[in-house]
Amino acid sequence: MNWNLRPILVAIWRSPTGALLVALQVALALAVLVNAAGIVQQRVQKVGRPNGMDTPNQFVVAVSGFTREFDYTAMLATDLAWLRGLPGVVAASVTSAVPLLDSGSSAGIRNAPGLKAGRQANIFEMDEQGLAALGVRLVAGRAFSAEEILPPAQGNQALPQILLTRALARVLFPDGDALGRQVYDPLDRPITVTGIIEHMHGNWVDWDKLDHVAIVPRVPEGPQALYLVRTRAGERDALMRRVEEHMATSDPTRLLLWVRSMSSIERRAYLADRNLAIFLTAVTAALLLVAALGIFGLATYNVAARTRQIGTRRALGARRGDIVRHFLLESSLVTTAGATAGVALALAAGYWLSVTWQLPRPGLLHLSTGVAAVWIIGLLAAWQPARRAAAVPPAVATRTV
Amino acid sequence: MLDMQGISKIYRTDLIETHALRQFSLRVEAGDFVAVTGPSGSGKTTFMNIAGLLEDFDTGRYQLDGTDVSGLSDAVRSRLRNERIGFIFQSFNLIPELDIFDNVDVPLRYRGFSRRDRAERIASALDLVGLRSRMHHLPAQLSGGQQQRAAIARALAGDPGLLLADEPTGNVDSLMARQIMDLLEEINEMGTTIVLVTHDLELARRARRNVHIVDGQVSDFWSLEPPAPGLHAGLVPAMMAPA
Ligand SMILES: Nc1ncnc2c1ncn2[C@@H]1O[C@H](COP(=O)(O)OP(=O)(O)O)[C@@H](O)[C@H]1O
Numbered sequence: 001m002n003w004n005l006r007p008i009l010v011a012i013w014r015s016p017t018g019a020l021l022v023a024l025q026v027a028l029a030l031a032v033l034v035n036a037a038g039i040v041q042q043r044v045q046k047v048g049r050p051n052g053m054d055t056p057n058q059f060v061v062a063v064s065g066f067t068r069e070f071d072y073t074a075m076l077a078t079d080l081a082w083l084r085g086l087p088g089v090v091a092a093s094v095t096s097a098v099p100l101l102d103s104g105s106s107a108g109i110r111n112a113p114g115l116k117a118g119r120q121a122n123i124f125e126m127d128e129q130g131l132a133a134l135g136v137r138l139v140a141g142r143a144f145s146a147e148e149i150l151p152p153a154q155g156n157q158a159l160p161q162i163l164l165t166r167a168l169a170r171v172l173f174p175d176g177d178a179l180g181r182q183v184y185d186p187l188d189r190p191i192t193v194t195g196i197i198e199h200m201h202g203n204w205v206d207w208d209k210l211d212h213v214a215i216v217p218r219v220p221e222g223p224q225a226l227y228l229v230r231t232r233a234g235e236r237d238a239l240m241r242r243v244e245e246h247m248a249t250s251d252p253t254r255l256l257l258w259v260r261s262m263s264s265i266e267r268r269a270y271l272a273d274r275n276l277a278i279f280l281t282a283v284t285a286a287l288l289l290v291a292a293l294g295i296f297g298l299a300t301y302n303v304a305a306r307t308r309q310i311g312t313r314r315a316l317g318a319r320r321g322d323i324v325r326h327f328l329l330e331s332s333l334v335t336t337a338g339a340t341a342g343v344a345l346a347l348a349a350g351y352w353l354s355v356t357w358q359l360p361r362p363g364l365l366h367l368s369t370g371v372a373a374v375w376i377i378g379l380l381a382a383w384q385p386a387r388r389a390a391a392v393p394p395a396v397a398t399r400t401v
Numbered sequence: 402m403l404d405m406q407g408i409s410k411i412y413r414t415d416l417i418e419t420h421a422l423r424q425f426s427l428r429v430e431a432g433d434f435v436a437v438t439g440p441s442g443s444g445k446t447t448f449m450n451i452a453g454l455l456e457d458f459d460t461g462r463y464q465l466d467g468t469d470v471s472g473l474s475d476a477v478r479s480r481l482r483n484e485r486i487g488f489i490f491q492s493f494n495l496i497p498e499l500d501i502f503d504n505v506d507v508p509l510r511y512r513g514f515s516r517r518d519r520a521e522r523i524a525s526a527l528d529l530v531g532l533r534s535r536m537h538h539l540p541a542q543l544s545g546g547q548q549q550r551a552a553i554a555r556a557l558a559g560d561p562g563l564l565l566a567d568e569p570t571g572n573v574d575s576l577m578a579r580q581i582m583d584l585l586e587e588i589n590e591m592g593t594t595i596v597l598v599t600h601d602l603e604l605a606r607r608a609r610r611n612v613h614i615v616d617g618q619v620s621d622f623w624s625l626e627p628p629a630p631g632l633h634a635g636l637v638p639a640m641m642a643p644a
């Protein structure tokens with residue numbers, strides 16, 4: 001088949017301004033598309049990753065004592081007894097931190113005595129209903145019993161036992177089973193691993209060790225307290241309202257600070273990631289639209305400017321399909337030139353982004369998908385003008401002066 | 402070669418109907434050289450467009466080389482134009498971005514000839530019009546007469562049986578016009594049938610036959626040789642000797 005490629009290329013070459021501008025738009029759109037796709041994909045994965053909990057059925061209550069008569073221990077006992085007695089509540093625990101809520105503590109856990117540094121772990125202090133309230137799965141060992149819960153830390157109190165997430169257990173004991181083994185606190189006191197949690201997230205969504213979490217059996221220090229409450233499916237919202245009403249007035253020595261669902265905490269935690277993904281998607285879509293309009297505009301202009309030429313080609317024997325092909329081919333050459341420059345630009349931008357911002361470099365898949373997408377968009381954008389060119393009647397050759 | 406019987410062509414716009422051709426009948430024999438004259442708006446271009454399969458007609462019958470062309474698909478008409486008809490236009494209609502070689506190449510590419518075949522045909526067509534040395538010039542780098550000769554080369558490169566030229570000398574000076582006419586005569590002598598529309602009566606007189614169109618109808622014609630008997634049934638032409 002004769003594609004008549006050379007004369008089309010020659011014609012573009014002889015008046016290249018419009019084609020160059022459109023190719024530039026295509027290059028820019030492709031470079032942004034390819035790099036944004038990697039970042040958006042990474043953020044979407046991040047936002048969508050499982051946190052191991054029963055998020056839709058959880059909420060958190062924050063209270064704080066504020067008068068001289070305030071009795072922290074008594075408040076905890078009363079509140080927890082009331083919460084656990086509510087119909088629809090599966091479990092409730094006091095906790096030092098809330099997963100995905102950006103405030104908590106970490107400590108270095110050692111897998112042998114005498115080590116200078118340990119493995120950083122996000123530490124949660126919870127009571128015997130902690131695991132049930134989190135809704136996480138225990139893959140080995142057992143949860144804490146009520147008698148094992150220590151009172152709030154006084155100075156540097158020793159801990160007899162600890163629960164580790166499997167991810168943390170693997171880095172501490174790469175050789176095998178962590179259950180029953182000893183870990184050591186910074187003062188080299190041994191702690192027995194009594195349970196392994198399949199998976200859970202800690203406090204900081206941007207931390208690469210987000211799933212390195214350890215739970216210890218201890219009541220956190222007052223006078224602020226966080227209660228993590230897990231409900232039966234579908235009863236969360238009603239229970240949140242009920243808890244809010246009750247706790248606002250039940251104890252005049254403390255304040256109810258807030259009540260928030262776990263879903264909203266999670267949403268807030270990923271807000272920046274979500275916004276970045278939306279922003280990049282919108283910018284990419286806008287650039288692609290501009291490129292498509294450029295291709296459409298160039299093809300439309302070429303068709304309008306060459307009406308007589310089209311009529312002449314028809315008179316000389318071009319079929320309608322030849323004319324359609326002529327303009328699609330011409331447009332594709334511009335797209336291809338733009339895409340070639342775009343790949344180079346994408347690689348350069350990707351290199352710079354990865355060096356400066358540690359962002360993922362675009363892979364071959366992103367590049368080839370991006371080129372294919374730009375190509376298809378180019379063909380679609382040139383389609384209507386090409387059809388219009390094919391509709392130019394051959395008589396135009398003799399009728400137009 | 403070309404046989405039109407009772408052709409009418411009506412252009413309809415919102416307000417007016419223009420009867421560009423009415424009961425138009427004409428026969429052109431193979432090898433003939435017919436000059437068509439007539440006042441502006443009389444239907445000369447319409448006749449040429451229908452003859453060259455650029456436009457449809459409303460009623461009548463048109464046989465090109467013995468083939469009835471009414472009802473042919475656009476693709477078939479395109480192929481017939483490509484293979485059997487060469488067009489020469491008043492304003493040359495060369496493609497400005499392409500050099501002369503590529504311009505002559507345009508119909509040959511649609512024809513699907515091999516690259517070597519095309520190169521040979523282009524070279525000999527440009528030889529014929531004396532522009533071989535200019536084949537890598539752009540149209541804008543040539544004079545009007547040269548451009549029209551390039552367009553003639555383009556029309557001839559595919560070896561069409563019929564050459565249709567609508568006022569080919571309208572945009573060139575009289576010296577160039579005579580040269581183009583010389584060239585057309587030469588081409589006709591080699592066997593190509595030519596229909597030429599012109600305003601220049603002096604040029605028209607050099608053709609073998611003259612046809613005068615008035616108001617969409619053949620009003621009269623003369624011929625160097627008497628036409629074969631029975632060829633012009635339906636026409637009552639006044640036979641005129643060349644002046
Ligand atoms: N596309 C068209 N639409 C409407 N009227 C047309 C069209 N083309 C030609 N005509 C009219 O048809 C008549 C014949 O035109 P044409 O064949 O171009 O005449 P000529 O070539 O002899 O000057 C004229 O009156 C012209 O205005």
Ligand SMILES: [Mg+2]
Pocket residue numbers: 445446447
């Ligand atoms: Mg005319």
